[in-house]
């Protein structure tokens with residue numbers, strides 16, 4: 001993995017668009033060539049994080065998801081921002097489309113119409129044994145073909161079998177916690193649950 005120079009990082013920050021940051025600094029930058037830089041500040045033990053940096057884990061998960069037929073951004077490059085502090089980065093081509101939080105805030109009616117498809121998609125993830133701990137509206141993208149894809153999946157887990165009831169319930173709890181944290185009003189929760197139940201029934 002190559003090491004990004006301080007100059008290059010400065011260039012990304014000054015010429016790119018900062019999409020996300022937190023108290024530790026920039027997290028997601030859109031470069032002028034439209035690629036996205038996602039920066040990982042590992043919380044894991046530094047030796048482990050140095051051997052298998054988060055950027056690499058992210059790229060491995062992208063590949064595994066793609067093998068399972070789940071759309072993700074296409075990873076272009078992995079690099080170190082600050083090796084001593086286990087800060088790594090992924091450069092990737094964005095997944096075309098709109099994150100669902102944007103859709104939800106733009107039009108309630110359009111979002112409602114999407115619910116059966118969204119429920120079907122989540123059900124499909126669960127059937128494939130994919131436990132997406134960051135399951136929330138900011139991390140699911142609706143693609144131009146009307147399908148969906150995932151971003152921000154560093155903490156995803158792959159199970160050998162379809163998820164059981166407990167994990168499914170826990171997974172929806174992640175979404176519910178997100179809605180509460182963000183104080184999202186009017187989310188059609190029971191409608192989403194009803195749609196999910198319906199797909200579960202029709203596929204069993």
Ligand SMILES: Nc1ncnc2c1ncn2[C@@H]1O[C@H](COP(=O)(O)OP(=O)(O)O)[C@@H](O)[C@H]1O
Pocket residue numbers: 019020021027028036038073093094095096097099138139141151152
């Ligand atoms: N592949 C992508 N396609 C489209 N937009 C993206 C993509 N990756 C990131 N973004 C944009 O960057 C924002 C944050 O990215 P994300 O990876 O979810 O970071 P965070 O850890 O801050 O949640 C998203 O809300 C989205 O607007």
Ligand SMILES: [Mg+2]
Pocket residue numbers: 138139151152
């Ligand atoms: Mg996110």
